[in-house]
Amino acid sequence: MRTGYDLELVHLTKRYGETVAVRDLNHVFAPGSYVCLLGPSGCGKSSTLRMIAGHEEVSDGSILLDGHDVAPLAPAQRGTAMMFQNYALFPHLSVRDNVAFSLRMKGIDRSARHKRADELLALVDMTHLADRLPAQLSGGQQQRVALARALVTEPKVLLLDEPLSALDPFLRIRMRTELKKLQRELGITFIHVTHGQDEALALADEIVVMNDAVIEQAGPAREVWAKPRTEFVARFIGGHNVITLPQGKVTVRADAVQLADEGMAATVMAIEYQGASVAVSTTTEGGDEVLALLPEDQFFAAPKNPGDAVRLSWDEARLHRLTA
Numbered sequence: 001m002r003t004g005y006d007l008e009l010v011h012l013t014k015r016y017g018e019t020v021a022v023r024d025l026n027h028v029f030a031p032g033s034y035v036c037l038l039g040p041s042g043c044g045k046s047s048t049l050r051m052i053a054g055h056e057e058v059s060d061g062s063i064l065l066d067g068h069d070v071a072p073l074a075p076a077q078r079g080t081a082m083m084f085q086n087y088a089l090f091p092h093l094s095v096r097d098n099v100a101f102s103l104r105m106k107g108i109d110r111s112a113r114h115k116r117a118d119e120l121l122a123l124v125d126m127t128h129l130a131d132r133l134p135a136q137l138s139g140g141q142q143q144r145v146a147l148a149r150a151l152v153t154e155p156k157v158l159l160l161d162e163p164l165s166a167l168d169p170f171l172r173i174r175m176r177t178e179l180k181k182l183q184r185e186l187g188i189t190f191i192h193v194t195h196g197q198d199e200a201l202a203l204a205d206e207i208v209v210m211n212d213a214v215i216e217q218a219g220p221a222r223e224v225w226a227k228p229r230t231e232f233v234a235r236f237i238g239g240h241n242v243i244t245l246p247q248g249k250v251t252v253r254a255d256a257v258q259l260a261d262e263g264m265a266a267t268v269m270a271i272e273y274q275g276a277s278v279a280v281s282t283t284t285e286g287g288d289e290v291l292a293l294l295p296e297d298q299f300f301a302a303p304k305n306p307g308d309a310v311r312l313s314w315d316e317a318r319l320h321r322l323t324a
């Protein structure tokens, strides 16, 4: 399969009446990468994904796939495929016929479409259940069928709208490993919408953080985690403290904060034992809430209690200036 198609959003905008759901997005998705579109509820993730898929009309701007604007094209003509949150399988069709469905719509003969459907079922490890109906499958199995069905058209880009949200936590972690493996094997771009920071960090080569209809920050997962650009990203991605200093707002990771003899004065508000580490929540004199995540042996060498006065310190190199 050919890899490395460029997908570019140019001034992409979506309005629903007075509501601007997506405001002037400009972004080039790294070809052949696993991208997570991350953000809180209502920030415009699904609208963006649905516009790329062709399930929602573009209000303004264009969507370039391999240099061509696909915005005027019907979903099936774009070279994209979408996997829906609820899988949207046809209840009366067998697993094999569900996977082969879009090929039937294209007029491909029965034996050829079954052969192709069987190849995809093998890819998602579902060959043994090809003759079952969707109702006879577990949630995880239904999801594999939905994946096979989306991939049968050989899309250049696969769009996934909260694909793991219907699964229990155990299965969710297993399936995310499989999604990542599948993306690597196919080499096509996956764009996965999620509001889960952990999910995005675990899966994404690139994270695109959206807030209030715009992209707040986009970059490699480690970069977004290590260098959040704005207070919103720092708080949303988790694990960071936002502290107001005379020179402006800065962020410092919770695992970089130490309790020391000297440093910023604070009061311990709560202690949470987390196994390998202990989370010490404090409030500074300036009113910032600062979390220190200490290795458990270090904490228990000099344990603290709520109400204790402490001093917070960090290596200056771990401080990171926020731009907004």
Ligand SMILES: Nc1ncnc2c1ncn2[C@@H]1O[C@H](COP(=O)(O)OP(=O)(O)OP(=O)(O)O)[C@@H](O)[C@H]1O
Pocket (backbone or CB within 6 Å): 016, 019, 020, 021, 039, 040, 041, 042, 043, 044, 045, 046, 047, 048, 195
């Ligand atoms: N069909 C619609 N008609 C009117 N407003 C809509 C419609 N769909 C979405 N919106 C509004 O557009 C904004 C963005 O919605 P969207 O579904 O894209 O966000 P989201 O980030 O995917 O949220 P969630 O995580 O809750 O699915 C929201 O304010 C929402 O209320």
